[in-house]
Amino acid sequence: MIDIKYIRSNPDIVRKAIVDKNEKADLDTLLAADEKRRKLQYDFDQLKAQQNAVSQVIAQKKRAKEDANAELSEMSKVAEEIKIIQSALNEINYEVESLLLTIPNIPHPSVPVGRDEALNEVIRHEGEARKFGFEPKDHLDVATANEMLDLPRGAKISGSGFPIYTGIGAKLERAIITFMLEYHLQKHGYRELMVPLVVNRKTMTGTGQLPKLEEDMYHISEDDLFLIPTAEVPVTNIYSDEVLSFKDLPQKFVAYTPCFRREAGSYGKDTRGLQRLHQFNKVEMVRFVEPEQSEAALEEMLADAEDILKAFGLHYRVVSLCTGDLSFASQKTYDLEVWAAGSGKYLEVSSVSNFGEFQARRANIRYKDPEGKMRHLHTLNGSGLATPRLMIAILESYQQADGSLEIPSVLKPFMELRV
RNA sequence: GGAGAGGUGACCGAGCUGGCUUAAGGUGCACGCCUGCUAAGCGUGUGUAGGUCAAAAGCCUACCGAGGGUUCGAAUCCCUCCCUCUCCGCCA
Incomplete structure (x- = not known):
């Protein structure tokens, strides 16, 4: 498969390869899905960072036998949010992977361009x-x-x-x-x-x-x-x-x-x-x-x-x-x-x-x-x-x-x- | 097909009564120091992927066979699957 980063920055080359090879890959859907995936990944990372940090606080308080109920109830909300984003992320990841597998390799410049x-x-x-x-x-x-x-x-x-x-x-x-x-x-x-x-x-x-x-x-x-x-x-x-x-x-x-x-x-x-x-x-x-x-x-x-x-x-x-x-x-x-x-x-x-x-x-x-x-x-x-x-x-x-x-x-x- | 054991970073190997381990310790490797060379010794570093950044450093996230679940939090508990080893059954 082609590196998604390459596709992102050279969509025209990839598009031409698809046409020249008579393939029917849907590049636009892929690019849109990739964009969406990156957004979701960012949100996920942010929430996870918060969860990890607060989990440390909870652990500390528990060890010190202090009350951590405020953190616990806050985190239960975050955990729920994470779960939702997680499943959306899984879905979009699968979509990106599937689409990526339908993108053909790019012909070498020395290859003659031709229909058949x-x-x-x-x-x-x-x-x-x-x-x-x-x-x-x-x-x-x-x-x-x-x-x-x-x-x-x-x-x-x-x-x-x-x-x-x-x-x-x-x-x-x-x-x-x-x-x-x-x-x-x-x-x-x-x-x-x-x-x-x-x-x-x-x-x-x-x-x-x-x-x-x-x-x-x-x-x-x-x-x-x-x-x-x-x-x-x-x-x-x-x-x-x-x-x-x-x-x-x-x-x-x-x-x-x-x-x-x-x-x-x-x-x-x-x-x-x-x-x-x-x-x-x-x-x-x-x-x-x-x-x-x-x-x-x-x-x-x-x-x-x-x-x-x-x-x-x-x-x-x-x-x-x-x-x-x-x-x-x-x-x-x-x-x-x-x-x-x-x-x-x-x-x-x-x-x-x-x-x-x-x-x-x-x-x-x-x-x-x-x-x-x-x-x-x-x-x-x-x-x-x-x-x-x-x-x-x-x-x-x-x-x-x-x-x-x-x-x-x-x-x-x-x-x-x-x- | 049945029973049991196990799958942790390049490798070995601890953790597996859930949270000062988001992986100890060792080996290997790299660099430095030291010794005439080698060996030994000492010190430092040591994965992959994504993100942030002009770039690097740094920071964040994920990854302990794969996937899912419980939980505020999972290498650690539960479920499903895959693979390896041992024994049994069947068979070229």
Whole structure:
């Protein structure tokens, strides 16, 4: 969330951020509520000070066995007043907090302003698109020919969007995950975490999925728990309500998890094969850094994600999301879009974002800087990578004229493990 | 799920028959003094958030797992919930 003090003194910047991000936050109501809250807090403090002072007098008189009835009756009135203000204060505090949670993060100045994805900025292209001496098939045909997927039975046991990877398909998926994890561990210096796939409401609010995106989440109502839409949620929240030392920073984590998304509102859009799923696998990178380091860390993380695509020899492009396509919590985001050689389009396989202190404020993650000052650290995360569309790109780029699939050389060691 | 014990400031730990404790004492940390260095010793300081102020100092308010209640006054009494540990039950 944004610092209320910042909002108070820079309402225009915040208002512009809300418009640029196509959000519907009610800034005026928030400012009015904040004003009211401060007034009530002042009155409360005054009365409390009086009560504390007179309580001392009462205590003294009682100890000296003197009569304190005058003070007692005076204080019973004050106590009643305090009770009324207290409950009004609780109410307004809740209102301010709730409204504050609906204010989006402010885009970084370098982010292009634009209404929707059409105005995203393609920064550069990398790698060569494979040329075929034959008519390439799309990933679903390749997968079917090689018995790697069973989508109908996945739909039967769970619903559409819940894929079954079969035989060599399952093994390939597992190899991709393991390869990416080991790459980040060994070449990029991340620390691996295995985390819960189910989190509570507070955790979902900490990273910014709630309250806005509740309908996109699978919810276990009996326990008020949510299936994670990304490992970002549990991993970023591991330090919630904690104070780290500057000596602990930076920290870099990588975690593999399945991800669960209801994808409400996107039915019928790009649904063929593995393009859009309710459950998919993803390796996620998360960083905790000092504020001064976050911009450099974003570039580093982008490079970390790109290294995976390079290792597979895939063609891709780097896109800087415009304000309208930026997520609620993000300050700046790069997407990596891999070239699907068979279907002839770019598919998003990674999203690398700097959240500034936005998530750290929500989740209350702080650190002590070298001067001993308490500050909110900055958080970042990036997919490294999400597997389904990577699988699409691999199937389409590595298909052979005879319909078989070549295994990318970097995956071979993971496909050939012996027991 | 059942029974018991417990959750206090960076850490340890007292307070828990309600008011000279709006948190003792210790450790750690910071600064100073002292000793040739280190250690020891001595002294001072030591949280977070909000408010007041041009700013700092100072002062005020809140915070003893969370929320609510009793009371003029709650770390201390009562209720609900959460978490940790031990034992029992169930179970991969």
